[in-house]
Amino acid sequence: MPADPILPDALSRAVVSPKTYANQATMDETFARIRADYPLAKTQLPDFEPFWFVSKHADILEISRQNDVFLSGEMPTTLTTKSVDQKVRQQTGGSPHLIRTLVQMDAPDHPKFRHMTQAWFMPQNLRKLEDQIRKIARVYVDKMVCMGGQCDFLNDIALFFPLRVIMEILGVPEVDEPRMLKLTQELFGAQDPEMNRSGGELEDEQKALADIQAVLMDFFMYFNQITEARRANPTEDVATVIANATMDGQPIGAFEAVSYYTIIATAGHDTTSSSTAAGLYGLIQNPDQLAAVQNDLDRISGLVDESIRWATPVRHFMRSATKDYDLRGQTIQKGDWLMLSYPSGNRDEDVFEDPYAFRIDRTPNRHLAFGYGAHLCLGQHLAKLEMRKFWEELLPRLKSVEFAGEPKLSEANFVGGFKNLPIRYVMD
Template identity: 55%
Template sequence: MTMPILPTDIAAALVDPKAYGEWNGLHEKYSWARANMPLAIAENERFDPFWAVTKHADILEISKNNVRFASAVRSPTLVDRDAEALVKAITPNHDGHLIRSLVQMDAPDHMKYRLLTQSWFMPKNLRTIEARIREIARDTVEKMLAMGGECDFAKDVAAYYPLHVVMNILGVPPEDEPRMLMLTQQLFGPTDPEINRARAEIVSAEQAIQMLQFVIADFETYFAAITADRRAHPRDDLATVIATGTINGAPIPDREANGYYMIVATAGHDTTSASTAGAIMELAKNPALFARYRDGTADTAGLIEEAIRWTTPVQHFLRTATEDCELSGQKIAKGDWLMLCYPSGNRDEAVFEDPFTFNPDRTPNNQIAFGFGGHVCLGQHLARMEMRILMEELLPRLKSIELAGEPARVESTFVGGLKRLPIRFEAN
């Protein structure tokens, strides 16, 4: 059987940060792939070949089987050949992971580490902190309304609200939140010259890896002090759980503890920021839709779920086949790399009617922005709660909202979303 090979322009877009920043053109290429080569090899000069998985059903099938499709064998995020070789050379046991967090783990470690904090993110526990989250939301709204009728919602509001929430849960003091936001953006946006540490185009694998190492070292230095403090003075926060937790009867190793802190401190707010900004963008573009939610009586659950589908902040993960197998009629070989293209899955015509329309009434909304299976996002319930509470506190305070300029997305293949959302609003 001849393996299907994606057209060069589509394969190039999948690895091009600028294509993810542009967004619409990327979706045109995803649509072509779903219709013509839904599971096909992407070949690029700088990258090892990988399967582009663009159909919702195939993404689910891979996500359900973490034994056959592993996260720890190779990088679970896209890296070029040179960068992968560099990372293997400098990491413990040459495992190829600059960070070792839940994202880079398979069984049995993955579930052992996940269970350490899972209860913190379940609805029962989240209800106990809802009042704290609402207080943060109200403070956020007051600061926005004080901006005089215009703001960059992505930078001024969406970036900080979930940051406050997650840092409150983690136990990071408010004065350190700007540092956490900066490091998160540098970690997730290394290819965007407006965001990365160098504030410049990255031209080599060596430059990219060195820059990420500096960012990771800053995180490690910060959280080493947090660990020492919590072991000496335990508190009712997530940092204490990580600092004092044990795996197989021993304290969590430093590398894994740092990875845990980092995934909570970064993924815990950046993705929610993106979905929140995405929801506000659509309300600003559609006055009738805004009017529907303005008085605070309409249920926002559909709006939130559709914003998460529409935005799809985590744009891919990669899995490695651990055995020869077959998927949708294609022969997958042991060692093959597979890219789960979540934005494509969330626009799959076989699952979503009229997928390129923002529709809060979509029922069911089987979006897969949080992933699926054993690696499903730990913070998905928190993200929905944060978005609901902010909408409940913000929308009734606004008489009108509209775009005041052109929105712009982060240029990143991994985590994306709006980096600019200029809006004009009138308060009640």
């Protein structure tokens, strides 16, 4: 490793640019070079506070398992420019966060808020939902049959199946699902000119911030109504749990409640749809893998994990150090900001043999797509269950499948994935 731990400007610009993440080859080449030559290095870009770019699987694990040393809530939890950070803090009275979900929390609040809904997402509770999830999966597989052998797998199928599942769990009426999907895409697609609320390139970052604030306000207004309804008439859903939750004997704040709804209503489906689409993409590119899993459906679990590794829908989270810490021969100083690069960690040659290959037999598959440590994704078991049920329904009926156009990835350095996946297919 070079004595100077500064990441060159060209590579620094690449890791912050949303356009890098819209091209898989560019992303892979950028991160491979960084892992080889600058595995732990600091960026020095004028429009961002300096931050360490953490590219290696082992380093991401080491940081993630120490939530008392590397905090989520003290600085922005996602990559933010200096000017946007300043504007947010002015509007929030000093907080770097427009929203306060589990992602932005540290102890002692984080474990308390996580515990509120954790039981809903544990395997023993999800087993009760298996039949319902399978029925929903069958609806969308049947829809593929009715579409006459051609569809946009992402926008016609993969987006809607996990959306229907999580909205049922949350308690959002089916009639409101299109609204939830649109808001989610505007939030996570804020950097993509085809997906953001303004519908074009946003050269003015203050305008981009205003768009995100408007999307969050729409979520807040909607879920405030849900809170009032569930407090007046409790039902058997997660919304009721959140609406009536208490913290230290007092009802949780409206801001925290609405934030909680929002993270479940967005991350609860978007990342699953991205991973499902990535799975089909991988199978089309590798017909031998498709044949293998169709001949032995017990391989579906391997397909699910490899799809999630390959997709890595969450591109990064930021952390800040509470004390000086030595890592990979460098001293991270108290107050330093760090960017954990999950796509890079999930292609790390030191952990994954042939990391750029899509292999459903990859065992063990120690991917980082769900995070690690205290912030391990709350919905990981649900996501895997949904994908497993979907493939169990689709694969026995799928006779052939191929691309019907060029798939595109979204421009997003935070949460991203395919924004279309046109296919032709033959089904029973």
